[in-house]
Amino acid sequence: MAAIVNLSRRDFLKGTGAATALVIGANVLPGALMREAHAQATEAQPNLFVKIANDGKVTITCSRVEMGQGVRTGIPMMLADELEADWNRVAIWQAPGDADKYDPAGKDGQNTDGSRSTRHHLDVMRELGAGARYTLEMAAAQKWGVNIQDVYAKHHRIYNSRNGQSFDYGELVDVAAGINIPAGEAAPKLRLKDKSQWKYIGKDMPVVDNYDMSTGGANYGADISIPGMKIAVIARSPVYRGKVRSFDAREALKVQGVEKVVEIPALADDKPAEFRALGGIAVIGTNTWSVLEGRRKLKISWDLGPNRVHSSRTYDNKLRKSARKGGAVVRNRGDFDRAVKGAAKVVEKEYFVPYFIHTPMEPPAAIVDANVRPVKVWASTQSPNECRQYVAEALGVEKADVECWTTLLGGGFGRKSKPDFACEAAILSKMTGSPVRVQWTREDEIQNGYYHTVSAHVMKAGLDSRGKVVAWKHSGSWPSILGLWNPQQKTGFGIEYGLGMVDVGYDNVPNIRIENGEADIHIRVGWYRSVNNIQHAYAQNCFAYELAAAAGRDPLEMLLEMIGDADNMDLAKDGVKEYWNYGDPVEDWPVMPVRLSNVLKTVAQKAGYGKKLPKGHGLGLAVHRSFHSYVATAVHVVVHDDGTFSIPQVDTAIDCGRYVNPEGIRKQIEGAAIYGNSIARWGRITTKRGAVEQSNFHDYPITRISDAPLNVRVHIVEDFVNLRPCGVGEPGVPPYTPALINAIYEATGKRIYELPIGDKIKV
Amino acid sequence: MISLKVNGVSRQFNGDPKMPLLWYLRDELGLTGSKFGCGTGLCGACTVHVDGAAVRGCITSVQMAANKDVTTIEGLDPNGNHPVQRAWREVNVPQCGYCQSGQIMSAAALLRQNPDPSDKQIIDGMAGNICRCGTYQRIFAAVRKAAEEV
Known part of the structure; x- marks a missing residue:
């Protein structure tokens, strides 16, 4: 109190x-x-x-x-x-x-x-x-x-x-x-x-x-102007932690409106990236167009450094091998090996999810006046206190000497939790003696970001003679977010395990083993709306559907049987050490299988599950707990003869406990379906010799109104409304992709083991 | 020297004629309602009207707008009560709001050209504007609603 x-x-x-x-x-x-x-x-x-x-x-x-x-x-x-x-x-x-x-x-x-x-x-x-x-x-x-x-x-x-x-x-x-x-x-x-x-x-x-x-009256990061302010754009290394060997700014300085070209020194090798400025060549001037033109005219020779080995073509295969090998056992219930030996049927499948980048509509922007006390920062940041902390460090002042005012954010999705862009503005303001606005472009945002991790997953399960799942194993490998703090990090950590992996809700399966293999860090891996829940919900829900087919059973009935209706799933009993429950005590926000099965039943009923559909149509389900909320999605897909597809209806049931603004929930869940649709259909960042290959919306597409589901129906489930409030911004995303892919299976018999789907289903 | 009108006010521009309208509006005139999203005409956040037609401000130079009427979101209606803007609020469209100026300008131009669009015409007309928050369902509903009023 x-x-x-x-x-x-x-x-x-x-x-x-x-x-x-x-x-x-x-x-x-x-x-x-x-x-x-x-x-x-x-x-x-x-x-x-x-x-x-x-x-x-x-x-x-x-x-x-x-x-x-x-x-x-x-x-x-x-x-x-x-x-x-x-x-x-x-x-x-x-x-x-x-x-x-x-x-x-x-x-x-x-x-x-x-x-x-x-x-x-x-x-x-x-x-x-x-x-x-x-x-x-x-x-x-x-x-x-x-x-x-x-x-x-x-x-x-x-x-x-x-x-x-x-x-x-x-x-x-x-x-x-x-x-x-x-x-x-x-x-x-x-x-x-x-x-x-x-x-x-x-x-x-x-x-x-x-x-x-x-x-047009709403103010975002780049809408703030202060007297004497200069505008800067920065050329950054195409490869993570590459350094400037030499540069030639003569042509850049000839551009009308360009005033200065300066180097932000590369971050010292012994300092982990965290949210710090990594360095680069800044072009500073009086308007954005001039500095963009100036940047185009820079000649820079880069020392790309050791991360130039990072090419998706080879790296992805290493990741798959690592997932097959497995590693640290992070949840262990019963005896998976024995159970799978005694199983009537064994199924094993692999799933792969590439890197994603946030692409908030507003690219990062920050304004800093480092030459006053307190230092003044205006930034489109999700985390104004960490922004103060990192800006203070960049300037060598106390956090108490930095003020940070936030604007509206033109989307965040986790990108703007990391105030590296404010650090850049701070360093430039100190170097030049003027207030500076650093403007990121879309290319900067896509090529120099904090990526949602790439991941490989090997799923294996055993069914008994009646088609009941008796053994479940999930082995996943991915470069960890912890790499921001420890570049030598090889495995995931508790937070990533807690993001829908160890807490998988198949509580009625008697033998469960979850493992984490190793992966090297070659890029800034960061959190992104829904984080690792995306790949975990995809692999789990699609594999469960695969098991239903192997058993010749209805997937809804099978999922409900696997989940059960217990009111608490105690992960400590399954050997999960220090389960990370979104930072909150499990006593206050327990893992409740009954709420998973309840939203699944609700969405199936609302979507008319079980109805006979015309040829080419499919209804797919998926359910997932994340950020304490329980969300089930039913996607209705129509796959046309040429492999293109449309989505006439999406139903999502959310149980987020006590809620405040139902209109806000509906908007978040409608948007989550679209966000999920971008992931499922288009999301893929790849690297070649260390550099990100995509650069703008032509090669990193985002769902448009023309490929969006426009009939998303949101069902707020009230059965547990007297329990504590749970998250809403993120939990709508994870079930969408597996529900769509399961729907495509129902429509075509085609399984999709690797994202993204693309514009067509190759039948 | 380039002459143009912006939201009904005559302007003279002496800078680089290749400067995109977006940066002229934002950096030189302080009209920040038009947003920067991609710089290559792919997202529509910078959409403004030139002689009534929707264009992408990030790839339309000031020179291309010479002697023309430019309208930005700030000038769409003196009180912000264009039917599209009213419909946007009634349907409660925006989430982060960043793309919404461009969406509204695209929708207003679409309805001026075609006051009674079919569903497909709405989708085609709005497909150049990306909304990362995913407000398309409400955008569609708001354009439909505004169409009833214009």
């Missing part, structure tokens, strides 16, 4: 024009999952505010970054509901990066990824709203000279239940600002509304930025 503090008269608000406002903050008390820094801050800074002005306008702080997931709407809805605020009188203030002030849940330092904003904020935002409401009730009671029990809040007014009189919130601000909320033992027990009284939570709400976004 957060301690609620009335900040209206605090010194630090002086000069902010807040003197005539009621300002409520919260101290997070120990007991919530604390980071070290928080635990040490015994005099905790009040860390989140709601401000009510004397005209009644309510300003709610949003400390999470908006990238299309609707967080600037969803988080304030939680607070506004408890405050009984009129949504039409609510404004949102976007907090800068300051985890000591603006991370009310104390769980993730404002890093907006991992689909965790709702689950980490519902409780604390409600408490803040209730605290503000309590203060207004106290003020009204004082004005009327009645007991607080005799007043109540409703739609931006406090009512006197004895005589029916009322005050608008604005009329109470002067008195409320002076009310001292007792702390510690004496702290008031805040009354939270019963859920039957919720006016916003659980109800559809359009996003707060709709008007700006439909009129």
Whole structure:
């Protein structure tokens, strides 16, 4: 429980024009999952505010970054509901990066990824709203000279239940600002509304930025300009950690508008990449076109370094071999080897998923003025605190001397958790003495990114004589995200295992073994929407379908049998060490097979599973738990004679526990189908002699309206709605690809063991 | 010296005539509603109107717009209430919003040319604009809705 503090008269608000406002903050008390820094801050800074002005306008702080997931709407809805605020009188203030002030849940330092904003904020935002409401009730009671029990809040007014009189919130601000909320033992027990009284939570709400976004008024990274600012683009090594041997800038400097060409030194060999600037040649000038032209005219000789051995043609085969060999056993239930020996039928198949890159519509951009204190950063970053940390390191200053303001993000998908681009702007600003905006192009984004890992999977299973799955093995190999911190990393690690691999929900299979083979790192591997869940859900669900065919059984019936309906699957019993449960305790968010089978049954029923379909049509299913949510998807595909295909309908059932904005969920799941469609049909990054071969949307296509499913039906499953909130931004993606591929199998009998599918099915 | 009109205002441009309209609008005029997505005419985030027709600002030079009327998202309607913009809000289309200026400009040009498009004409007309968040289902619905009003 957060301690609620009335900040209206605090010194630090002086000069902010807040003197005539009621300002409520919260101290997070120990007991919530604390980071070290928080635990040490015994005099905790009040860390989140709601401000009510004397005209009644309510300003709610949003400390999470908006990238299309609707967080600037969803988080304030939680607070506004408890405050009984009129949504039409609510404004949102976007907090800068300051985890000591603006991370009310104390769980993730404002890093907006991992689909965790709702689950980490519902409780604390409600408490803040209730605290503000309590203060207004106290003020009204004082004005009327009645007991607080005799007043109540409703739609931006406090009512006197004895005589029916009322005050608008604005009329109470002067008195409320002076009310001292007792702390510690004496702290008031805040009354939270019963859920039957919720006016916003659980109800559809359009996003707060709709008007700006439909009129060109919304500001993203590159839309920020400050006086004296220069614009820079950077030529980076085509191969990871290559270095400039020499360069010739004479022609570049002749371009009108180009002012300077400077080298960002290559990152020292002993420093891992993490989120640091890797170096390159920067062209700096007065407008973007000039510096782009200048960059085209640079002549650079690169020392490509050891990663030039990285060619997909050979690397992918090594990865397949590694998966066949297996390695570290990361989950072991029963005795797979013995069970498979005794099986009536054994099936083994291999699956392969290439690298992907994020391609948010907005390429990364950051503006830094490194020549003032505090250093000022404006960036389209998902993680403003890590941005401060890495910018500080790049400049050799303290994190406390760096401010980071976030803009709207034109898509994030995990790319913008990594603030390397802000580090580049910081270094250039320091070198040139001017504020600098670094603009990435699409080619930069595709060729110098943080790639979703390539992976190979060997699946093997044994069926008994009645066609029941008695043994399941999954062996996967991929270059790990940990390579960002340890370039010598050979295996995956707990987080990657936790992303839908060790927690595979086939709880009724008595013998399960999951292994991880080795792989070398030659590129920046990073996280991408849904992360390793994508390949895990693909391999698992498609292999389960394969097993159903081998057993001559219906896949839905078989999947339901494999999953069962237990209300808890204890991975510790299967030898999973320190299971990573999306950073949260399994006691609070257990792995619940019953919720998997429930969404699967729901989606099958909604999609009309079992109906006879015309020739060339197929309905495929897949189900997966990720980010604590349970999602099942049914894709209806029509495969035409020439191998092209269309998708007349997609049904997705999601059980995300308690939810806030159902309209937001529908949008995320509609978008997840399209995101999944890009993965399934087009996603493939390859390398040749260390360099990424793709460069823009012509050779790295993204689903367009012309190949998109346009009839995605979202079914929000309410059966577990009283359990804790779960993720929504990512969990819709993983089941889409296997559902589509299973549908293609149903339509054509063709299995697809390697992504992407491409524009045609080769029948 | 190149003369052109941008959102009804006469402008003179002295720089490199090959400069794409997108960078002229964003860097020189501060009209940041048109977005940079690919630089090669593949994504449509920079879509503006030149004499009423949708063009990709990133591959249309200022020279090509000489003596013409350029309309950006900022100039589509004085109050942001073009039927397409209203439909966009009613259908609650945007997620991150970054591609939406270009989507709206493409849709407005499409409906000006063809006020009563078939489903296929909507899809063909909007296929040049990528939305990475995947709002196509709502884009389709919003264009359909706007078509009822124009």
